[in-house]
Amino acid sequence: MVGMMQTGGQIPTLDVRGLTLRFGSVEVLREVTLQVPSFGITALIGPNGAGKTALLNAVTGIYRPQSGQVLLDSEDITGLPAHVIAKKGIGRSFQHLELFQRLTVIENLLVFRDRHFSGNPLAALWFLGKTARQEAEQRAAAEDVIDFFELWPYRDAVVTGLSYGTQKIIGVTRAMAMSPRLLLLDEPASGLTREEKENLARFILRLRSDWKVPILWIEHDMDLVMDLADRIYVLELGHCIASGTPSEIRDNLEVRKSYLGAT
Ligand SMILES: Nc1ncnc2c1ncn2[C@@H]1O[C@H](COP(=O)(O)OP(=O)(O)OP(=O)(O)O)[C@@H](O)[C@H]1O
Ligand SMILES: [Mg+2]
Known part of the structure; x- marks a missing residue:
């Protein structure tokens, strides 16, 4: 080579x-x-x-x-x-989006973050405090990437109504939401x-530097x-x-x- x-x-x-x-x-x-x-x-x-x-x-x-x-x-x-x-x-954004079109932006991110979620639903009944804390941590991490990619205006918007360009950025945001x-x-x-x-170039450079x-x-x-x-x-x-x-x-x-x- x-x-x-x-x-x-x-x-x-x-x-x-x-x-x-x-x-x-x-x-x-x-x-x-x-x-x-x-x-x-x-x-x-x-x-x-x-x-x-x-x-x-x-x-x-x-x-x-x-x-x-x-x-x-x-x-x-x-x-x-x-x-x-x-x-x-390993976080990944897809060539053909593959977002959950009927979910909101924040929901798309939270669905992906379950790599960090260790409590199962039954155990959650007994360890409610711990699970609630984990959920709070997951939300905080999702909010961080929403801030980073300047997606505040779309946070609670359903993905299907957003422009193609915004959806592409959401794809990158979702990959970053699991702290890969x-x-x-x-x-x-x-x-x-x-x-x-x-x-996008600005975000990619900041992903590298920050x-x-x-x-x-x-x-x-x-x-x-x-x-x-x-x-x-x-x-x-x-x-x-x-x-x-x-x-x-x-x-x-x-x-x-x-x-x-x-x-
Ligand atoms: N599941 C599959 N079954 C059979 N062939 C496949 C499969 N996936 C990819 N290929 C073939 O592998 C080759 C490479 O495809 P690939 O999608 O990786 O190209 P690419 O470099 O990403 O192209 P593009 O720039 O158009 O996205 C193509 O000839 C494609 O038809
Ligand atoms: Mg390709």
């Missing part, structure tokens, strides 16, 4: 090693190796159908890879069920206006990626063809030929 990146000897938050994923005879991912360091924004780019979403699905347990490994802070999570992986602290140790974003900027994209959550960010908008990413991986036909800093990727001939030149 071109330009294998150094992570300064630190353990990466996400370490994907030689991941291969097939559906029947179709190889969707071929020995993909990629690392998300514990700080900063790692972008994943590549043409439509390259396997970017499939990679997130394989990392989060929605798809089961045929071979390779996925390590989260050095723990092997390969092939674990999706709900188990989510509980380990790794944030995966699947094309958060697609379908946004220029102004909405600038707003919340210090490591981010793996799938994106088609090259201006945004080149401006914001600390490092970039390029996927083509299920294979990682390059990785490096934005300027290294911009100057990479293979990438220019196969991807950037075509856009």
Whole structure:
């Protein structure tokens, strides 16, 4: 692979090693190796159908890879069920929203936060105080992310009536509401206006600087990626063809030929 990146000897938050994923005879991912360091924004780019979403699905347990490994802070999570992986602290926003359209914004966030909820309903009868405290903590955390993403005007609004751009931000907010140790974003900027994209860029930069959550960010908008990413991986036909800093990727001939030149 071109330009294998150094992570300064630190353990990466996400370490994907030689991941291969097939559906029947179709190889969707071929020995993909990629690392998300514990700080900063790692972008994943590549043409439509390259396997970017499939990679997130394989990392989060929605798809089961045929071979390779996925390590989260050095723990092997390969092939674990999706709900188990989510509980380990991977937050994700989806390319196609997947919000609960009939719930309000705050309800969408609280539903997702149950990773932190340890009381079961029966036990709750006996430990009412503890559970109430947990619920208060969950609400406080949800309110924090609502504040952060400036969603106060929509807090109690039902999602279905909100603009597409606002819904995309809610998707990112919901992923952050579970205080993840790794944030995966699947094309958060697609379908946004220029102004909405600038707003999103501001949030992504603040997630890096203030919340210090490591981010793996799938994106088609090259201006945004080149401006914001600390490092970039390029996927083509299920294979990682390059990785490096934005300027290294911009100057990479293979990438220019196969991807950037075509856009
Ligand atoms: N469940 C599945 N069954 C069969 N093939 C699949 C499945 N999921 C994805 N694929 C195939 O895997 C390839 C990669 O798809 P994927 O959605 O990961 O691309 P992508 O890089 O996210 O593209 P885009 O930029 O358009 O979102 C495609 O050829 C797709 O048809
Ligand atoms: Mg996709």
